[in-house]
Amino acid sequence: MGRTSDANERLMDAALDLIWEESYGAVTIDDICKRADVKKGSFYYFFSSKSELAIAALERMWNEESKPKMDSLFSASVDPLTRITSYLAHMAEMQREIHQKHGKVLGCPVASVGSETCACSEESAIGNKMREMFLRKRRYYESAIRDAIAEGSIEAGDPAEKAGALNGLIEGTLTQARILNDPAILKALPDLALRILGAKQNAPAKS
Numbered sequence: 001m002g003r004t005s006d007a008n009e010r011l012m013d014a015a016l017d018l019i020w021e022e023s024y025g026a027v028t029i030d031d032i033c034k035r036a037d038v039k040k041g042s043f044y045y046f047f048s049s050k051s052e053l054a055i056a057a058l059e060r061m062w063n064e065e066s067k068p069k070m071d072s073l074f075s076a077s078v079d080p081l082t083r084i085t086s087y088l089a090h091m092a093e094m095q096r097e098i099h100q101k102h103g104k105v106l107g108c109p110v111a112s113v114g115s116e117t118c119a120c121s122e123e124s125a126i127g128n129k130m131r132e133m134f135l136r137k138r139r140y141y142e143s144a145i146r147d148a149i150a151e152g153s154i155e156a157g158d159p160a161e162k163a164g165a166l167n168g169l170i171e172g173t174l175t176q177a178r179i180l181n182d183p184a185i186l187k188a189l190p191d192l193a194l195r196i197l198g199a200k201q202n203a204p205a206k207s
Contacts, residue, residue, distance in 0.1 A: 007036070008046040011033070013057070015027070016061060023112065029043060055125065058133060073090065081144070084144050088193055089189075095183045104178075107178040118130060137167070145162045154194075154200065170193075
């Protein structure tokens with residue numbers, strides 16, 4: 001195949017799918033080119049390395065899918081705790097659908113790639129990008145938590161610390177669901193999040 005206008009997009013789609021379905025380290029440029037139906041020479045026309053492609057693919061996923069969804073679910077017009085519980089319910093449903101399609105829970109691609117690359121000096125560029133992307137969602141959590149503290153729906157405390165605890169709960173539960181290949185584990189996340197945040201009894205449990 002030649003350098004058609006959509007080859008770079010097909011490469012990004014293929015890279016994201018393969019890395020999410022398998023792992024960053026296990027996927028090769030040859031694998032990506034085969035999935036995308038793009039010649040290897042065309043790959044290097046668009047990207048200098050697998051890490052550059054992975055960064056571009058994950059950034060595109062954030063801009064086109066993740067950020068619009070986060071902006072909607074975490075809108076300031078929505079009750080602060082409902083922002084969090086609705087997001088967690090959405091995430092659980094998404095992983096359930098992924099499990100139906102692929103036969104396995106895939107978890108969070110950013111966390112998966114980040115856990116593989118952040119300690120590797122040879123992958124410093126992608127490691128730095130994964131840290132940056134990992135923190136983006138935490139800022140949404142922190143904003144909702146700050147608003148919830150201000151309105152008195154959760155116990156007072158450091159919003160950043162609470163956001164870190166919530167993030168740990170989310171990623172830890174996603175990891176359990178992936179290891180056990182059981183998306184049902186994620187159903188408990190909204191209620192667990194309210195408990196870990198110290199929600200008052202009259203706080204909303206779901207949207």
